Amino acid sequence: MAALRKGFIDTGKIAPVLPALALADFSLKSRTGFKGSGAASWLAAQGLVLPDDPNQACTDAQGRMVARLSWGEFLLLGDFAGLEKAWSYESAPMCFPLPRQDSHAWIVVSGEVAPKMMAKICGIDLRPQVFPKGAIAQTSVARLNAIIIADQIGGRGGFHLLSDGSTSQYLWDCLVDAMLEFEGAPVRSEALSKETHGQTDAQG
Amino acid sequence: MKIMNCPLNGPRNISEFAYGGEVKPVPAADAPTPDWADYVYYHDNQPGIVREWWLHVPTSYWFVAVRDVTSDKIIATYRPEEAPP
Numbered sequence: 001m002a003a004l005r006k007g008f009i010d011t012g013k014i015a016p017v018l019p020a021l022a023l024a025d026f027s028l029k030s031r032t033g034f035k036g037s038g039a040a041s042w043l044a045a046q047g048l049v050l051p052d053d054p055n056q057a058c059t060d061a062q063g064r065m066v067a068r069l070s071w072g073e074f075l076l077l078g079d080f081a082g083l084e085k086a087w088s089y090e091s092a093p094m095c096f097p098l099p100r101q102d103s104h105a106w107i108v109v110s111g112e113v114a115p116k117m118m119a120k121i122c123g124i125d126l127r128p129q130v131f132p133k134g135a136i137a138q139t140s141v142a143r144l145n146a147i148i149i150a151d152q153i154g155g156r157g158g159f160h161l162l163s164d165g166s167t168s169q170y171l172w173d174c175l176v177d178a179m180l181e182f183e184g185a186p187v188r189s190e191a192l193s194k195e196t197h198g199q200t201d202a203q204g
Numbered sequence: 205m206k207i208m209n210c211p212l213n214g215p216r217n218i219s220e221f222a223y224g225g226e227v228k229p230v231p232a233a234d235a236p237t238p239d240w241a242d243y244v245y246y247h248d249n250q251p252g253i254v255r256e257w258w259l260h261v262p263t264s265y266w267f268v269a270v271r272d273v274t275s276d277k278i279i280a281t282y283r284p285e286e287a288p289p
Contacts, residue, residue, distance in 0.1 A: 054212055070212055070265065123205075123217050138213055138263045140220055145262035 008105040008168040011186045012176065018154070021111035021184030023175055024192045026160070027168070031100045032080050034087070035073045038094030043074060046083055050074070055136040057149050065160075067136055067149055075100060075147065077160065104147075105168030109175065110158035110192050113182050118148075118159065120178045126150070128157055142174040154192040210260045211267045211283045224257030227268055253279065255288065 009025045034043060044050055048066055051058050057067035064078025075098075076083070087097055109118070115126040121142040125131060128150070137148045146163040153160075163171050176186060206218040226247055231239040248254070251274045258269045258281070270279040270289070280289045 055214075070263065138260075139216060140262060147262075 008165045009107075009172045010169065011172070013186070015185035015187050018187055018191050019111070019183060019185045021109070021113050021117060021179050021182045022154070022187045022192060023172075023179060023184060024108045024110070024187050024189045025172070026106040026108050026189050026193070027165070028189070029077075029106060029193070030079045030081070031075070031077050031104070031106060031162075032084055033073070033075045033098035033100050034083075034092075034095055035098045036094045036096045037072050038092065039072050039074055039096075042087075042092040042095040043083075046086060048083075051134070055138070057134045057136055057151075059134075059151075065149070065151070067147070069136065069138065069147070073098070075162070077106070077149075100162070103165060104162040105165045105171070107161040107163070107168070107172060107175065108153055108158060108189070108192055109161065109179075110153040110156055111182075111184065112157050113184075114158050117175075117179050117182050117184065121174055122148070124148070126159065133157075142171055142178075144171055146171070158192075208258070208269070208278055209281050210263075210265065211281055211286075212263060212265045213260055216260065220261055222259045222261055224259050224266065227255040227257060 007025055007027045009027060011025050040050055049058060049060060050066060051068040054068050054070045057065055059065050064080065067075040067077065069075055084097065115128065118126050122139060124137045124139050126148065131150050133150050133152055135150045139146065139148065141148065141161065141163065144163050144167050146161050149160040151158060151160055207215050208218050208221055209215050228243065231243050253270060253272050256269050256271055257266060259266050266284065267281055268284055269281045272279060282289055
């Protein structure tokens with residue numbers, strides 16, 4: 001029987017149609033990670049294409065995202081259950097699982113005006129000309145530590161935000177407040193997930 | 205806002221960093237207690253250019269900064285596994 005998952009966030013009122021700036025809670029979707037000096041070589045041996053440098057992300061043929069957070073730390077967004085099953089202490093030297101499902105909330109912001117909105121709560125320049133698709137910033141967002149990944153979400157520019165689950169309601173409320181002046185609003189994750197990570201909520 | 209260059213993440217606001225003490229050699233595991241007490245509790249605290257441990261908090265990444273503690277100017281930062289500049 002599949003394990004039941006509970007979200008971190010009370011999303012509040014959901015917009016019936018997709019607004020120009022949208023916010024969605026992806027926390028029920030699958031994600032995991034691996035860390036260690038042997039992580040890159042083991043993941044590559046499993047057939048994953050890895051970004052060459054830290055703070056870069058790439059998307060595979062199935063729409064899953066591989067984010068390289070440092071020389072030896074990887075965040076995997078999407079269904080990587082096969083990798084988790086393949087891992088063992090003996091078969092993956094100096095490579096250790098770093099589960100993210102229960103530690104980090106996954107919030108998505110989508111819309112061309114998203115960098116302008118994020119500038120209110122984050123000190124990093126997230127405009128697409130300096131922070132293109134696949135760029136990662138691990139920084140402070142609304143005074144919380146967060147991972148920001150630029151991507152095309154729902155057919156337009158946007159960001160994945162991963163932040164501590166225990167403070168995710170605060171972050172969500174800050175984002176909802178910040179997007180008010182841009183007429184942004186929360187939407188259901190299905191509204192943005194068709195082109196993202198090749199999975200549905202039922203799978204995740 | 206003061207800016208520090210993190211070797212992993214690039215330039216970031218100083219508010220994202222935490223100070224971790226002077227860089228000094230770790231005594232051997234069987235070193236005398238006074239040596240360990242000196243390592244844990246005492247600091248040179250001299251003016252001039254010093255090497256210090258700093259932490260980029262959002263990534264829990266430790267690195268070394270070369271800083272002039274008289275002028276509070278950060279001269280260089282580098283990965284701990286690299287040779288000092």
